Structures are given as C-alpha cells and as structure tokens.
Amino acid sequence: xxxxxxxxxxxxxxxxxxxxxxxxxxxxxxxxxxxxxxxxxxxxxxxxxxxxxxxxxxxxxxxxxxxxxxxxxxxxxxxxxxxxxxxxxxxxxxxxxxxxxxxxxxxxxxxxxxxxxxxxxxxxxxxxxxxxxxxxxxxxxxxxxxxxxxxxxxxxxxxxxxxxxxxxxxxxxxxxxxxxxxxxxxxxxxxxxxxxxxxxxxxxxxxxxxxxxxxxxxxxxxxxxxxxxxxxxxxxxxxxxxxxxxxxxxxxxxxxxxxxxxxxxxxxxxxxxxxxxxxxxxxxxxxxxxxxxxxxxxxxxxxxxxxxxxx
Ligand SMILES: *[C@@H]1O[C@H](CO)[C@@H](O)[C@H](O)[C@H]1NC(C)=O
Numbered sequence: 628x629x630x631x632x633x634x635x636x637x638x639x640x641x642x643x644x645x646x647x648x649x650x651x652x653x654x655x656x657x658x659x660x661x662x663x664x665x666x667x668x669x670x671x672x673x674x675x676x677x678x679x680x681x682x683x684x685x686x687x688x689x690x691x692x693x694x695x696x697x698x699x700x701x702x703x704x705x706x707x708x709x710x711x712x713x714x715x716x717x718x719x720x721x722x723x724x725x726x727x728x729x730x731x732x733x734x735x736x737x738x739x740x741x742x743x744x745x746x747x748x749x750x751x752x753x754x755x756x757x758x759x760x761x762x763x764x765x766x767x768x769x770x771x772x773x774x775x776x777x778x779x780x781x782x783x784x785x786x787x788x789x790x791x792x793x794x795x796x797x798x799x800x801x802x803x804x805x806x807x808x809x810x811x812x813x814x815x816x817x818x819x820x821x822x823x824x825x826x827x828x829x830x831x832x833x834x835x836x837x838x839x840x841x842x843x844x845x846x847x848x849x850x851x852x853x854x855x856x857x858x859x860x861x862x863x864x865x866x867x868x869x870x871x872x873x874x875x876x877x878x879x880x881x882x883x884x885x886x887x888x889x890x891x892x893x894x895x896x897x898x899x900x901x902x903x904x905x906x907x908x909x910x911x912x913x914x915x916x917x918x919x920x921x922x923x924x925x926x927x928x929x930x931x932x933x934x935x936x937x938x
Pocket of ligand 1: 685688689690691692695768769772
C-alpha cells in the first residue's frame with residue numbers, strides 16, 4: 628500500500644457507537660450528566676484551592692493541576708462524543724481527529740507523571756514531616772510541575788509528530804473518539820515499530836510511575852503503622868483516596884497500552900471510557916468528600932454566591 632493514498636482520507640467514521648437508538652440516547656444522557664458534574668466538580672475544587680489560604684500547600688496545588696488536566700481531558704472528548712452519538716453522520720475530520728488524539732495522549736501522559744509526584748509529596752509529608760516544608764518548597768514545586776508538563780509533551784506529542792501515523796484506505800474506527808490505539812489498528816505504516824515505541828514510552832510514563840507509587844505507599848503505610856492510632860485514621864484516609872484514583876487510572880491504562888491481547892482489543896473502547904470519563908469526575912469527588920478543609924472552602928464559596936445573589 629502506498630502512503631500517498633493518505634491524501635484521499637479526509638475523515639474517519641466512528642463506528643464504536645451502538646446502532647440502537649435507545650442505547651445511544653442513554654449513553655448521551657449519562658455522558659452529559661457526567662460531563663457537567665466533571666466541569667462543576669473540578670472548577671469548584673480549583674476555585675476552593677485558590678480562594679482558601681489554608682489550601683495553599685503543595686498537595687492542593689498538585690491537586691489543582693490534576694483538576695486542570697481532568698477538565699481539559701474531558702473537554703476534548705466528551706463534547707465531540709455528545710455531538711456524534713445522536714447524529715446520523717458519525718464522522719470526524721482528519722484534523723480534529725489528530726488534534727484530539729494528540730491532546731488526549733499529552734494530557735494522559737502528564738496525568739501519569741503527576742500522580743507519581745503526588746505520591747512522592749505524600750511520602751515526604753508522612754515519612755519526613757519535619758523536613759516537609761524544606762523539601763517541598765515553592766521553587767521545588769514549580770520545577771516539578773514544569774518537568775511533569777514538559778515530560779508529558781515530550782513523550783507524547785513530539786514522537787507522534789516527528790513520525791506520524793500513516794493512513795491509507797481504511798477509515799472505520801471502532802471507538803467513540805480518536806484514540807491512539809484505535810487509530811493504530813487502522814493505520815498502514817510500520818505498525819510493529821509504532822507498537823514498540825508506544826510500549827517503550829509506556830514503560831516510562833505508566834509502569835515506572837506506578838511502581839514508584841506502590842513503593843511510596845508501602846513506605847507510607849509502614850510509617851503510619853508506627854504512629855499513634857489517633858493520627859492513623861486520618862493519614863490512612865488521605866492515602867486511601869489517592870490510591871483509589873491511582874488504581875483506576877493505572878489499572879485501565881496499563882491494561883490498554885501494555886497488555887495488548889486479542890481478547891482485550893474489542894474491549895478497548897469501554898476501558899477507555901473508564902479512564903477518560905470516570906476518573907476525571909472521581910478526583911474532586913473523592914478529595915472533597917473525604918476532606919474537611921476542602922468542604923469548608925466549598926461552603927465558603929457557596930456562601931459568597933448566596934450573598935452575591937442577595938445584594
Ligand atoms: C500547578 O502547580 C504549581 C506548583 O505547585 C502551582 O504553582 C500552579 O498554580 C498550579 N496550577 C494550577 C492551575 O493549579
């Protein structure tokens with residue numbers, strides 16, 4: 628197949644959606660509700676951190692970065708899925724598709740690295756509480772954040788652009804959106820080479836952070852077991868909420884990108900929904916429901932809205 632054929636391909640057909648109108652409608656409503664809650668929850672969390680001086684700590688700034696990532700991530704895929712699922716013509720232009728795939732890959736990689744940084748932050752806070760403010764100082768946090776965002780970009784968009792996927796005649800994507808693995812399946816270049824590259828990048832972006840997080844939490848938990856039982860519950864609950872997000876994210880992405888088997892291949896679009904749609908809404912939920920300081924900040928925001936409405 629000649630790569631010059633790619634000029635014929637102007638759009639992709641998204642054939643992942645069901646043919647059944649009822650299923651499509653339920654999908655639309657569920658996705659709409661989750662998307663609105665994601666936008667509300669994450670915006671509220673970002674607002675709370677900036678408004679409440681008590682939340683001006685590294686942990687909450689990292690959490691804020693995570694919320695920004697989640698807002699962007701759901702906004703590049705959910706509105707497009709909402710538009711396509713109810714329309715008769717289930718197509719997406721080549722340009723939108725490439726933009727969606729690259730930004731999704733970039734935000735996903737950045738999230739993988741950021742979650743590891745957040746585990747490191749908890750590790751220092753719990754295992755070296757006396758040195759915490761010295762180690763996680765303002766400059767350090769900004770450097771770490773810059774490295775995370777640049778690292779996400781360099782490992783995703785840079786290779787995708789320097790050696791782009793080639794498409795010939797096949798344009799049917801068995802997915803809800805433009806996602807790298809689905810596109811890889813219908814591309815016609817040297818697929819094995821792309822798969823190898825993706826695997827190597829995933830070692831650094833997914834497996835290494837995951838191992839790092841597991842080790843951090845083993846150290847954290849062994850340290851918690853040594854402290855007084857009254858402080859234990861609080862430390863455990865902070866860790867538990869972080870671990871929930873972490874296992875959802877890495878569980879699904881590592882399964883998708885590193886365990887590529889035939890049986891999984893038809894499931895990929897559903898697994899992608901878990902980390903693309905469910906995890907962005909979990910972050911604000913888990914952190915706000917389990918955290919009194921965030922709750923107080925939320926109440927403060929609501930009160931000021933209430934007062935504004937009455938003046
Ligand atoms: C991201 O984290 C950095 C460093 O902690 C912080 O300065 C910045 O305000 C955060 N950005 C957002 C949007 O939360």
